[in-house]
Amino acid sequence: MSRDVQRICPACGSMDWEELVHIGTGRVMTGDQRIVPGHLHKIMCPCCGVAANARVLSAEELDHLYGDSYILNTHGREEHHFFSMGRLIPRSEVFYEWILPHLPRNFKTLLEIGCGEGNVLARFADAFPGRSFFGLEGSHQACELAKVKGLSVEQGLVSGDRSLPPVDAILALNVLEHVEFPGPFLAAIHKSLGKDGRAIFTLPVQDYPGYDLFFAEHVWHFTSRHCQAVLARHGFATVYADVTHPINHGIGIFVCEKMPSADATPYPDLVSIIRNKDIWFTRFTVTDNWLELRPGKRIALFGASEVVTLLLAFTSLGGRSLVACIDEDPSRLGNRKHGIEVVAPEWLAIGKADAVLLAINPKYHATVREKLDKYQVEIFSFVEQES
Ligand SMILES: [Zn+2]
Ligand SMILES: [Zn+2]
Structure with missing residues (x-):
């Protein structure tokens, strides 16, 4: 653990930390759905299972982040x-x-x-x-x-x-x-x-x-x-x-x-955060493997919100040029999501995509797959192999 880690676990008071997540795509996602350059680095308290950012932001960095950059419910756009x-x-x-x-x-x-x-x-x-x-x-x-x-x-x-x-x-x-x-x-x-x-x-x-x-x-x-x-x-x-x-x-x-x-000793829970890390790491890997076998294919994403941002930040999707984001919400049509045009599902009929990657909450994957069945495209879900 590098010496610049100065965190104290707010739940148990421990100053020990273990490595939890290190992602080197060069991109990270923020909670307000921006993708910015960076390396995701999270650590975990081995005593109680709390996870934290490895690096502590300075007061100046915080002022800049929340004063100017942060765009969630701060810019007069329609709320979620x-x-x-x-x-x-x-x-x-x-x-x-x-x-x-x-x-x-x-x-x-x-x-x-x-x-x-x-x-x-x-x-x-x-x-x-x-x-x-x-x-x-x-x-x-x-x-x-x-x-x-x-x-x-x-x-x-x-x-x-x-x-x-x-x-x-x-x-x-x-x-x-x-x-x-x-x-x-x-x-x-x-x-x-x-x-x-x-x-x-x-x-x-x-x-x-x-x-x-x-x-x-x-x-x-x-x-x-x-x-x-x-x-x-x-x-x-x-x-x-x-x-x-x-x-x-x-x-x-x-x-x-x-x-x-x-001095409440927290109920230690080292399982939950590791489970959440593993679930999504597996999905990122499955997505990367699928993409690797399809060089040059014209890929569209289904979805135009958080899961799109997540996959663009942490998988090789972020390095691909994608043909469209497909979304059923008419208010999003014509927008751009991270530079990708948002289109309606019917857009698939014109044959400009070879495959559609479902980039939405997994609970909707089965329904959407059924809806898209009538189009001549391959459909990929990152949860299909999960039991
Ligand atoms: Zn937040
Ligand atoms: Zn702790």
Whole structure:
């Protein structure tokens, strides 16, 4: 382990780390679906199974990343929609409904850390007139957009020397996994939260076989139990936790109240993160092997979102010229995904592709394969060999 690793495991306090992932494609994927030059390097705490980025970003790098580069819910583009029960549900509505029952009764003030352009915060502000809502957000552009919505938002990141206003409720939605030093971050929240206040965190959990281990700027990868241990060590009792949201898959919610810090030894779980790494490594390898046997073939991808980004970053797909991204969502047609034109499935009828690689969530592969059956193309799924 190189000497520049200075991390302390926030769940168990260990300073030992083992190698977990090293990918040398020269490209990495970010959680906001960009592909940037870099080497993915993750390490794991051998005592409890928490995974982390090997390299710690400097304050300057963080300001640049979240101030200017980060584009998730910061640029006034339409927010992510979940498709469920025959309707499209905006991401902010999903979070609003999930959090609402857990807010402290009769709260007067609420702060959202990392509020982006304020989509979630605006829903609460609308639902609770007469109460005070504040946001803190790293992105300059997102702050401006939030202000246009009439929200009171300040630009900045939470670090050791930043004090937060005293409030009754704090939200940090998909933020904690991005925080280089959870200690000072959680201490600042603890200090600003009133005696009967609640802090509500959401973040990806490794209980679910997801792939956020491959997101370059996700510093931490916790299971639900790791997360509760982290919170307990920093003075938060988790009064409610749920990792089984029906549509927000792979994300956990942790509703916390203040308590004296406890040296909670986390339930060690070295299996979950290694399982998630292995699942996706196998899929990358299967994809690379398939591609290697098809030099010069005209390959289209099915999909135009996260799994496309993942495969372009971490397989040899990123070095191929691809003929199209096929997507069923009419609102995406004509767009470009990483420079590749997005077309409708009917495009396959004109015979410009020899093969289609399914680059979507594996749970949809069988259905899509059936739909594409009528076209004269080879169809490849990276999960077909999995039992
Ligand atoms: Zn994230
Ligand atoms: Zn640990």
